[in-house]
Amino acid sequence: MVDEQQLRQWGNTVIDIEKKALDNLYQYVDSSEFAQACQLILQCTGKVIVMGMGKSGHIGNKISATLASTGTPAFFVHPGEASHGDLGVLSKNDIVLAISNSGESSEILTLMPVIKRMGLPVISVTGKPNSNMAKLAQLHLCIEVPEEACPLGLAPTSSTTATLVMGDALAVALLQARGFTEDDFALSHPGGSLGRKLLLKVSDVMHQGNALPQVKHDICITDALYEISKKGLGMTAIVDDNQTLVGIFTDGDLRRVIDAEVNLRTTSIADVMTKGCVTITDNVLAAEALKVMEQKNINGLIVTNAQEQPIGALNMLDMVKAGVI
Template identity: 80%
Template sequence: MKNRQNWRQWGSRVIDIEKAALDNLYQFIDSDEFADACDMILSCTGKVIVMGMGKSGHIGNKIAATLASTGTSSFFVHPGEASHGDLGMISDNDVVLAISNSGESSEILTLMPVIKRRGIKMIAVTGKPASNMAKLAQLHLCIGVPEEACPLGLAPTSSTTATLVLGDALAVALLQAKGFTKDDFALSHPGGALGRKLLLKVADVMHSGDELPQVPDSMHITDALYEITRKGLGMTAVIADDGKLAGIFTDGDLRRVIDARVDLHNTPIAQVMTRNCVTLGSNVLAAQALKVMDEKNINGLIIIDEQQRPVGALNMLDMVKAGVI
């Protein structure tokens, strides 16, 4: 029981110290240097090259990824590898974002004379304004913290948290300055669930052409059931003489017809179909179609064109297969 209390106490202490580190970060965000760094990156015609060794490198990788996914072209270059050829990955119109809590990373300091000689702009992110990196860079962003959460003061904890938050602050500030939208975000995330929700349209999911179940409104119920069975969507569009959508007939409608003891062989589908059914256009996002289906408590949709003619159909299973759900 004593150990369990210690776990809570030690864990809470870490959170308290790191919260204090983030509170301390406000003063650096409010500085002219932060605004100047945003201006420098915003005006950059190349990429943001993030560098860092050890834990700073791990944080740098994440910052580069966040920048890239929010509209600022960026990638991470390992400083050690840069000294052995990877420096060629950096072009003269790039901006280097170099991270080191001490500001004395020998691997980065080795590169700085070459970077300066090429006229490449550099922003140093350190916890020591008097460090060599801070002095040699065009701009310095401070991430100094009152103390590390590690009781030995050795493992980077508060300092890496502050660096990560500063990177997020840069990325989000730039996102807003660029007017970066959800659609822009989706274009850089096409493979994930978010990308599918923001990019996938009804036209990409619906059954069309020969796969579209449709019958004339004069057809008897029994014959319409053959079409529903062949197409396997649990429904069919019902078409009027002018080619426009007259209604929809679903498995649920069939159950109601059977309960009412309607003559399936001699009753036209028009007498039992659902009129004024819910429809959408093919350019609507699939995620929006899913929302409509949820709100209306329906399992399928008929997709129509501008002339009210059926061009497709989809059901909830299609949403599952497409990864929208």
């Protein structure tokens, strides 16, 4: 068995080496080439085509996904497959972001004459400023690292980390330059939890119409309990003769009423309801409704219109089902 302390030491050494690699990256982001690369991509009316072989390809896939989800149209093209037809996805308005730590990826270099013939600008990302890819590109982003975290100096470790961070730096700089907003982000993530949090409104989640629990203020507690049981939200809105919300009665209120030995058949619901209850409008985000419930330590909300009339209701279970939680 390998000593646990030794394993931890090896792990910490990797982190220390990769931290140094990232510290070394500042000088390359501060260079004029980084800003020029951002400007070139901002001016692009097509797509950013990301290429990379091996580990650089895996990192390139992540970079293209990050760019695409933050407002810069992009996708990954495998250089090996590009030589056999996939290069057809390139159009005259595109930019190529070519990644290779050595800067000598034969698969990418083979494509360079075709890319040049199409007149597409190339931004290379390499650890070797004097490499062929660096020289052939219109712009070069350096990701040179002092050393790999692999003690053999063979497995890409620090270099892939530096490449990924350089890609993130590009994507986030472009995001901010475009004024990309949360709403924009949600539109490209409609199926995920992030999209649901940023797109779903209370109106999309609430129970309304016949599903809305609601009773008049002058009925007895027993009749109100029937409404709560029928609608299954653990609460009911209480309204006056003008259909204006005057209170709420919940499962928690029922427990207090029972403890007080109140007569459920003869006592009016208006005598035991909670007045001045917390409400919300239907046009706010469901995530905001969740925040209100958490802050107020309540399990449900009545949704009202401008006339303070109940138009809907929702509870924590609705948030779970909608994927907001």
